[in-house]
Amino acid sequence: MPKTRNFECNICYNDVPVVDFMRTSTKCNHRICRECLNKNINTQLNSKGNTEIKCLKSNCEVLMDYEDMKRVASEDLFERYEYLCLRQAIRKMPDFRWCSNPECGSGQEHFERDKAPIMVCIECEKMTCYKHEVPWHEGRTCAEYDIEKGTPEGATSYAIERDTKPCPKCKVRIYKTGGCTHMKCTNPGCYYEFCWL
Template identity: 40%
Template sequence: MLLYLHYFIKTVKRECIICTEDVDLIAFLNITDQCYHERKICRECVGKYIKHELEDNGNVRIACPEDGCTEILDQKDVKKFANEESFRRYERFTLKFALSQIPTFQWCLNPNCESGQDHYQGDKLPIMTCNSCGHKSCVVHGHPVDDDVCKECIQLLEDEERRIQEEESESYVSRLKQCPNCVSRIEKNEGCDHMTCRCGHQFCWVCMNDWNKPHEPHCAFN
């Protein structure tokens, strides 16, 4: 019987209303814990929907895509469907959102406590302390925290900072060139391609030729 059931589940397919393909029934997952409706969208399509919401709409409050359902996906729901990259993006966005000034309503994550409150952000870390039971939890990662820190959030902030620094140093390097005359580094900080070095040499940022001599054929100033 068990074997039969297993076989049954593996072979039964259902048409996904988004991609219209016949997909294994097991690929229709419950989207949030509060969803009690039929599952009509396959796992892959839910993943694509999440990616779209994040990347094209910049939305972290992602609602269940099933018809008529308004439940919001939490962190573990997103993790279930999104690929690694989308999930990282979701984490970053949620953290940014949680650190913004917008108050959001949060339920206390203590399973024995049923209270919830508006969580006012703008602190350094998105930790909510329940007014009723004192339980502390990370709003981004949805787990209890000791003290006032979430290690994952700190890691996330550090990664973000490193990413910004790397981007900045890359763009700094791309703004530097060596003067063909004295080889000292010269920074371009405005739109003009006509460079004047501190040695007095004038050259073209695009083709590096002497500004007052003919430019290279490919150069716009030729």
């Protein structure tokens, strides 16, 4: 029986069977072990929400494309990559808005824009303000909401609605300052973990 040849990975410095080395991209010839590639992809996708993943070889600026990701990434990572690519593409659509219901996760295009700013979610039927991207400000027009937003109380309320999400378990509002989309509730006794997206 032929002996499997091993090579040292330039990233983790482990001896790895040659069959576990992958070419990072079709645009460069750098070969890195599958484990290091998947760790890098996981870090980029989960901590930064980044879908532009560079070759791990130092000074190589080549980005992995869709086919590279499909070939190299584990099934779970590739699904996450596709999901983030879809969300990034949707964000570029000028008429698209996400539902303001944190338990929904749906969104839709709203072609009426500011002419008819009440957007009713096709999934959960919650009303969202198209202009402000917050739950519909019942009893106030967008102009009245803008005036209220200009007051200290209104600005605080607007910032809370726009920049925080309730914990899916205990409903305490959580503020995300950056970094990973993996969240952990800070409410003592809860500490529920969830994805910000």
